Amino acid sequence: MENAIEIRHLAYSYPDDTATEHVVFQDLSLDIEQGSFVAVLGHNGCGKSTLAKHLNAILLPEGGTVTVYGLDTKQEENLLAIRQQVGMVFQNPDNQIVSNVVEEDVAFAPENLGVPSEEIRRRVDEALEAVGMAAYKKHAPHLLSGGQKQRVAIAGVLAMRPKTIVLDEPTAMLDPQGRQEVVSIVEKLSREQNITAILITHHMDEAICADRVIAMDDGKIIADGAPKDVFTKIDLLQSVGLTAPQTTLLLKALDDDGCALPLDALSVDDCAQALFRQISQAKA
């Protein structure tokens, strides 16, 4: 399948107050397939947000290249095309909503792109429908819950018709219910509309439903693969301050006590099934 994003030998460092620079990436290479749902995990300061900002040219590489749908992010004339293809959702929904009315906020991006009014109307309705917020289109955003605000922010990005959505810790400020709302919408968009979703998070449980999990530490990729392959490397994850999902930890603990259990039953349902099978076998 075609690659949405290709990163080759990316190097980047933040200018520091002192003479020394804070190096984030030295040599990072990564391909992301169109339509896949990728979760990027990592501890605070591991460079995952910096990586996200490279994907739509908010930050430009100091060395190496970032290519988005064949467009080099370093070329300034590509800027609008890149940002239209790669939408970005940030942590704090309050700081990305521009208008006092939900539908006018969702319309902000297509308005910037110079889309005709009737087409904007269509896109706004579609985008709000996709995130399940159509009933709130005349509402004031500051009266919505955190999860709802974040869904409006996702709709605001969807209205650009991007091929990729990057979500930079979109659930960090939400309650468990809001988190669930946001993650299930991201999953739905990726499955149903073939949108590439890159979810940056430090909640392991949100990464379970992804196609691919990338774990990062100190600007390097330490594990990359299907969730069941990455999460079963419990020791590796723990060595960089990440913990495996609770389901894996439970199965591992039982496994260590001598029950033969598959460690790759990640979702709560799968885990329960695996336990049930084990118990039935033991009885028989």
Next chain:
Amino acid sequence: MLKDVTLGQYFPGETAVHKMDPRTKLVLVIVYIVALFLAKGAAGYALVAGCLLAVVWISKIHLKVILKGLKPLMLIIILTAVLNLFYGQGEPLVQFWIFKITKQGIENAVFMVLRITLLVAGTFMLTYTTSPIALTDGLESLLSPLKKIGAPVHELAMMMCIALRFIPTLIEETDKIMSAQKARGADFESGNILARAKALIPILVPLFISAFRRADELATAMECRCYHGGEGRTKLHALHYAGRDYTAYCLGALMLAGVIVLRRFGL
């Protein structure tokens, strides 16, 4: 306490007043203000007040909301009333020490209070029934001739829109900071004015820092959504006049004419 601030707030609705073109509303507010200042007697004021009440009634905005919005202006209104009361010329009705209250003084006081109240209430109706983006679009469109002489009309309009959007967010934040400071023993209520002003510093510093951080994040988010200035921008709700706008213009003109005629007769 801060939750009571209704200035610059928008109450969404589907009434004719809400749906009217923002340019119409802006122009009519100006016409309304001119009419208010031209009104001379009770009949003139009654006409202007009647128009305002009609608009309020159509827009289904509760009078209570408007009265609540007027609350912060109470001091100014009372001060104006008192000053005007004692500055009338002519035969005093009541007199004590150096103060005298005349018939003209009472009249002046009543009219002045009416004028301020109506002025503020009228402008409130504009922001209550027009979303900030519509308001901004209207202003931008009305002021667009100034673009020719290099005035940054779009940028100003955008700034105003964002400022209005962030009023409730920052109010909420101020409340939070105040609660956090109070929880740690800060005292905002006692002491003289100087002490109280000093007590505000621990609120203002975090508020400003947070506002700057928000501005930075918002700017990035706007850029991510392809914002690149006013050039080539389209609108979800493109402005166009409908029948109701022409009707509103006619009614506005009638009101102004009515006030001028009444003024001629000193009413």
